[in-house]
Amino acid sequence: MGRDGTPTRNKILAESKQLVFENGFSGTSIDQILERTGITKGAFFYHFKTKNALAKALIEEFAREDIHHMNEALKKTEDLKGDALDRLLRFIQEFIDMMCEVDEPYSCLYASYTYEPNQFDEETLNRIAETILTWRTTMEKLINDVLKKYDTKIEVDIQSLADHTVVIFEGAFVVSKALKGKDLTADHLRHLKNYFELIFEKKK
Amino acid sequence: MGRDGTPTRNKILAESKQLVFENGFSGTSIDQILERTGITKGAFFYHFKTKNALAKALIEEFAREDIHHMNEALKKTEDLKGDALDRLLRFIQEFIDMMCEVDEPYSCLYASYTYEPNQFDEETLNRIAETILTWRTTMEKLINDVLKKYDTKIEVDIQSLADHTVVIFEGAFVVSKALKGKDLTADHLRHLKNYFELIFEKKK
DNA sequence: TTTATTGTACCAACTAGTCTGTTTAAAATT
DNA sequence: AATTTTAAACAGACTAGTTGGTACAATAAA
Incomplete structure (x- = not known):
């Protein structure tokens, strides 16, 4: 049943935590997270609604x-x-x-x-x-x-x-x-x- | 020469400080500040570049x-x-x-x-x-x-x-x-x- | 095949900032 | 004192780029 998404999810969590500390939550855009993680929008919104x-x-x-x-x-x-x-x-x-x-x-x-x-x-x-x-x-x-x-x-x-x-x-x-x-x-x-x-x- | 802008400037400072505490700085939009103060964009950017x-x-x-x-x-x-x-x-x-x-x-x-x-x-x-x-x-x-x-x-x-x-x-x-x-x-x-x-x- | 993942094009709303013009009050002139 | 001038103070429509979020096709493992 499909591939394992947990590494992706964890990468998102780790990098966005870092970004939030640098820019604040609302100062952190999803595009920034995508750039930092090398992940695409589809993947992001699959893991987080x-x-x-x-x-x-x-x-x-x-x-x-x-x-x-x-x-x-x-x-x-x-x-x-x-x-x-x-x-x-x-x-x-x-x-x-x-x-x-x-x-x-x-x-x-x-x-x-x-x-x-x-x-x-x-x-x-x-x-x-x-x-x-x-x-x-x-x-x-x-x-x-x-x-x-x-x-x-x-x-x-x-x-x-x-x-x-x-x-x-x-x-x-x-x-x-x-x-x-x-x-x-x-x-x-x-x-x-x-x-x-x-x-x-x-x-x- | 012209009217006194300090009340406007002070209102901007007071209200935006409050907004920053509620939403963070980047979570506070200029439009929000305008709404809270009843001031217009022209006035805002006159006081702050x-x-x-x-x-x-x-x-x-x-x-x-x-x-x-x-x-x-x-x-x-x-x-x-x-x-x-x-x-x-x-x-x-x-x-x-x-x-x-x-x-x-x-x-x-x-x-x-x-x-x-x-x-x-x-x-x-x-x-x-x-x-x-x-x-x-x-x-x-x-x-x-x-x-x-x-x-x-x-x-x-x-x-x-x-x-x-x-x-x-x-x-x-x-x-x-x-x-x-x-x-x-x-x-x-x-x-x-x-x-x-x-x-x-x-x-x- | 099936289902969990991921890629990408797209959108409406919002963003900071600009532009042009109008109002106001004090200072200069009459 | 009445009028004109001047510059500060403000109004609001507009723009180019960004935002979070969607739709759906593509792919990869079970």
Whole structure:
């Protein structure tokens, strides 16, 4: 039954993600995507019914990978469950290491879409919120584990502390892109780690 | 000689800034701007030679206001120069107060432009970097003042600590837009304030 | 053969930008 | 003070190119 279209589909996804980071979504034309991929219009519209279907597929894939990274980092730190603070710090360290490996400023589709929200349907935008809320839940769990044996030196709202990680990711991406300094992202995650380190103190 | 064009020019700037936040820059058509302002094409292109001239004017105005806010906050805290840490914390508090007053998620043109960089010329993008670096310089000064009487509990790089404020602004804007929670921005500035509070300890 | 893919010509709507002309208000002249 | 001049400010029809999307023929594997 016909040939295998998945390489084509993947090429479209990969190249258009890149293009969206360079030009924004509405600044990226389908013709540009065709040129970059060497694919024709027929093939494109076979795989994606509309340009917005591509937008949705892009965010879907990006969100899946994002949550996958998060879960991988959770797994890698499972052995530290004994000291929940150690684990939390190692969890952040995983992403510091990840960001050190990259060789150009990292970009995030959430921010990209968020700054031209009218281009997308509710469902697409909800997918972004949903993923950020998944991060929130995960971080809340990690933090609450810490709070079993630690107090906070300053009174803090746990939910917003949980969100703070995503905030620093997003902010660091923007600034590192604007200043063209790929190392900035890791630096700011280190500050987040510092904050976690400083805010908790062992219960007596 | 002729009528006064500044109200028209200002209306164009105000409405197109709003449109850029909703649709992105390349997602905003000149026709849309005309519709929103009730102005005609002739008037638009009288005030701005090209669409990119508008982009530049927008970022110019935004940057000027941004630096103005920064300097206002500096002025308002001058009386606290005696204790540099107090001053730093009050400086951040100024922006917390500012963000509490707003009644919808705040948006930043720096992030908007940064996520479709190919739409703009070098000069426009440089204006963004320049402004962020002005923030860096200001924060470095505030922090170095603190360091005269305080040590840091954890070894930190001053430059990246200085940048951290902008990072948290930008990240908080993105997340508060994505989650449609206008209060989030202030919350995360509070975390920044906490961080500053925790990281410094009086020299003996 | 059949069905999943891909190629290409085409279209209506929209894009940024131009062109020519009109209005307006202040300054120069009477 | 009334009139004319001047240039800034605006109006809106027009254009050449681009946009997302369609129709349908061609091709390739099962």
